[in-house]
Amino acid sequence: MTAIILLGPPGAGKGTVAEALVEKGITHVSTGNLLRDRVRLGTPLGLEAKKLMDQGRFVPDEVVVGMIRNLLQDSGKDTSFLFDGFPRTLVQAEKLDELILSLEGTLEAAILLECPDQAIIERLSGRRTCTKCGAVYHVKNNPALAGDLCDVDGCELEQRPDDHAETIKKRLQIYTEQTAPLIEYYKIRNLLHSIDATKSIGEVRSAALEKLGWVV
Numbered sequence: 001m002t003a004i005i006l007l008g009p010p011g012a013g014k015g016t017v018a019e020a021l022v023e024k025g026i027t028h029v030s031t032g033n034l035l036r037d038r039v040r041l042g043t044p045l046g047l048e049a050k051k052l053m054d055q056g057r058f059v060p061d062e063v064v065v066g067m068i069r070n071l072l073q074d075s076g077k078d079t080s081f082l083f084d085g086f087p088r089t090l091v092q093a094e095k096l097d098e099l100i101l102s103l104e105g106t107l108e109a110a111i112l113l114e115c116p117d118q119a120i121i122e123r124l125s126g127r128r129t130c131t132k133c134g135a136v137y138h139v140k141n142n143p144a145l146a147g148d149l150c151d152v153d154g155c156e157l158e159q160r161p162d163d164h165a166e167t168i169k170k171r172l173q174i175y176t177e178q179t180a181p182l183i184e185y186y187k188i189r190n191l192l193h194s195i196d197a198t199k200s201i202g203e204v205r206s207a208a209l210e211k212l213g214w215v216v
């Protein structure tokens with residue numbers, strides 16, 4: 001297996017970039033989406049996770065690492081993974097290294113989407129997400145063709161409960177404290193590629209493809 005990590009603050013555009021990279025055959029793994037699936041199913045894990053997610057706090061490392069471990073162990077040897085929103089702490093990054101090593105895989109790159117807080121607040125307050133497939137829109141920057149319905153499957157779009165002003169501030173604070181240290185973690189291993197994520201969706205997607213050498 002091979003892995004690429006999408007790193008960056010909440011709302012920088014990781015999911016939006018992932019939508020373009022998936023077209024190249026990579027398997028998108030968003031821990032946020034996996035957790036929201038469990039919330040929708042009402043599993044015990046989902047109910048516990050929802051309380052933390054709605055407050056903008058992290059779900060415990062062992063829960064998230066457990067989900068990733070199961071997913072990697074159940075996948076074929078030739079799978080290429082794109083991790084979005086994972087790892088988010090140093091413990092998670094170390095556990096991911098161990099898992100990749102145990103599966104004789106390779107971590108190929110960590111793509112950092114750099115975006116200032118002001119742009120993030122604007123992006124997250126206008127974000128709309130498909131309740132079924134998780135496709136991501138923005139009321140101004142990337143609206144769905146049919147207003148409140150998803151272009152992919154016609155299902156309703158919603159505003160995420162954690163995309164409100166107070167929770168956004170909390171998430172940015174936790175990002176700075178717990179996730180930002182991962183930038184150095186990957187930089188010293190020469191795996192880090194930074195992208196200016198304030199550019200348009202098309203430009204950011206092209207920059208990601210270019211950094212990965214996927215553009216001819």
Ligand code: ADP
Nearest residue numbers: 011012013014015016123127137138141200201
């Ligand atoms: P993340 O996965 O990092 O939390 P998303 O991909 O969900 O971020 O994007 C957050 C919001 O910002 C969405 O509403 C999305 O449509 C919008 N967005 C993403 N990338 C850009 C961009 N380059 N320019 C403007 N808006 C963007």
Ligand code: AMP
Nearest residue numbers: 031032033053057058059064085086088
């Ligand atoms: P996201 O969809 O990536 O914005 O994640 C939504 C929420 O899910 C986060 O604010 C956390 O509460 C939780 N979450 C997602 N991924 C992780 C992770 N790797 N570690 C801890 N919590 C996570």
